[in-house]
Amino acid sequence: RVVAFANAVVPRVLRRRMPAETRITATPDGCRVGDAPIRFDTGDALARLTDATADLLVAQSFLDLVPPADALDAFADALAPGGLAYAPLTFDGVTVLQPSHPADDRVRAAYHDAIDAADGRTSRAGRRLLDVLRERPAETLLAVGASDWIVRPVDGEYRADEQYFLACILSFIADAVPDATDWLATRRQQLAAGDLTYVAHGYDLLWRA
Known part of the structure; x- marks a missing residue:
């Protein structure tokens, strides 16, 4: 669909x-x-990348979902010699929701632990990708910088689809931390009232095949 x-x-x-x-x-x-x-x-995104003709490959908010080394292998197969890979908004282990809640530290740690427990995934994908690139002399890291998602209400309202986006984030946390019922109820009330702000820390990385 x-x-x-x-x-x-x-x-x-x-x-x-x-x-x-x-x-x-x-x-x-x-x-x-x-x-x-x-x-x-x-289909399987990494399995599709095989034709070695792409000049540019963009993987936004993706490399925390797959093993970084496997992703770099697939990107190298897809890119023409000298082609560029760009990975913006690669999550790197910091999740913040405001206003503060007494259970924030426990819920955040459990959420990140659940990501790390999933096969091939890491909640610190940004820094892991830096390590993997350092170990692969065939790739040349051209640029890297901090890149954060910041979603906040303006005058008590969210723009475009931001409220739906935050509802999805809360659903992901609910799946990973099913015992955080009170925390989730508070966060969903804040979202409905236009009071919830979300920050996710990440990296933007650009490298040459």
Whole structure:
């Protein structure tokens, strides 16, 4: 359903946002922007990266979900020689919700422990990726910087889909820490009232294959 939605909506959005002379053509699995193809697909993301022709690969908020070394192997297979990989918003082990709550430290530690317990995942993916890149002389790290998600209400309201996004974050924490019922009830009340702020610390990393 997500791919079908993207196929239907993305070409229309691009036609509104791109310069009028840019040719946007819908295709069965995505669209073309001028001569550049855009394809939407489902499946194992790392298994799809095999053709060694990409000049740029972007993996946003992704490398805390997969083993970083496996991801770098797959990226190297996908990129043409000298191609670039960019991993913005790579989570790195800091989760903050405001206002403060007495159970914050316990819930946060249990949430991160649950991420670390999942096969191949790490809650400190940003720094782990730095270590992996350092161990791989074939890749050249070009730039790295701190990059945080900060989602906050403005005048008691959230913009765009931010309230839905925060509800998803709370659901992830609920799945990982099922005994945090009082903490979750308070956080959901704060979200409904437009009082909840969320911060997740991450890294932006750029390297050359």
